[in-house]
Amino acid sequence: MKFDIYLNKIFCGDALEILKTLPDEFVDLGITSPPYNKGENKKGWLVKNIKYAGAVDNLPEEEYQRIQVEVLDELYRIIKPGGSFFYNHKLRWERGIMIHPMDWLRKTKWIIRQEIIWDRGIAGNIRGWRFWQVDERIYWLYKPKGNNLIGEELKSKHALLTSIWRLPPETENPHPAPFPIELPTRIIYSLLDDRKGIVIDPYCGSGTTLVAAKLLGHDYIGIDISKEYVLYAEKRLKECAKEKKRVLEELSKHNVKETFRERKEKGKYTGPYAPQKQRGKLF
Ligand SMILES: C[S@@+](CC[C@H](N)C(=O)[O-])C[C@H]1O[C@@H](n2cnc3c(N)ncnc32)[C@H](O)[C@@H]1O
Secondary structure, three states: OHHHHHHEEEEEOOOHHHHOOOOOOOOEEEEOOOOOOOOOOOOOOOOOOOOOOOOOOOOOHHHHHHHHHHHHHHHHHHHHEEEEEEEEEEOEEEEOOOEEOOOHHHOOOOEEEEEEEEOHHHHHHHOOOOOOOEEEEEEEEOOOOOOOOOOOOOOOOHOOOOOOOEOOOOOOOOOOOOOOOOHHHHHHHHHHHHOOEEEEOOOOOOHHHHHHHHHOEEEEEEEOHHHHHHHHHHHHHHHHHHHHHHHHHHHHHOOOOOOOHHHHHOOOOOOOOHHHHHHHOOO
């Protein structure tokens, strides 16, 4: 295949520079958690502050957002029409002013298809300026095919996992800010299902997205600026069989005995829209 030279590799370097060297419209799906520009001197209270080996996470906010828009637009070029990119980020505050990922996502070429709440259940900073922020966000960005801005439907077994993902943070990984393998596994399986595809992560860190893609039988492309993390991710990919159990556990959650429509047809409980008498004590 003419794209083989790019596949199942991790490129070490700046995400934007490397993305610019990749061809148009050959990738099916992307997932990433970029550096959050949190300022390395801000202290978490429960856990140590995040410091990457090989990158500074402390740009002027305007410059940070401009680079993120450029990176996302390069990904838009590389991903096929009908393809998607999942972008994990969080709400931040600077001197009391909220900085929301939507501030720059709306400046990109992508259609914002969904905002998913990632409920991590715990977070490092526990000061009382506001309610304890234990959530992050995952934006499902979509590249339309022709005039269709909506795209294909997910199978019910995936869609019924809902827009709130309760996944605890990763604890078995030496990288300072990894996501748990269940997160990219859920995305890849829901979007590609039994279709084989190419998955990219432009800030791949310890390689979590790539390991999930490999274990699910897909090709992958990773990028990270840190040589140390690239070497770790390559080792992890070689030994990925160890992580299969967690991937299979996530797949087992994609299971629906009766669809919403089937339950409705049988007059069974279907959530808030069930007949009053079936709502029970939930309401
Ligand atoms: C939040 S971490 C990603 C962690 C990853 N999801 C995982 O599970 O391990 C962000 C990564 O971006 C990398 N990074 C920072 N600046 C970069 C840049 N300009 N280009 C490419 N990678 C960069 C860091 O080295 C870090 O590994």
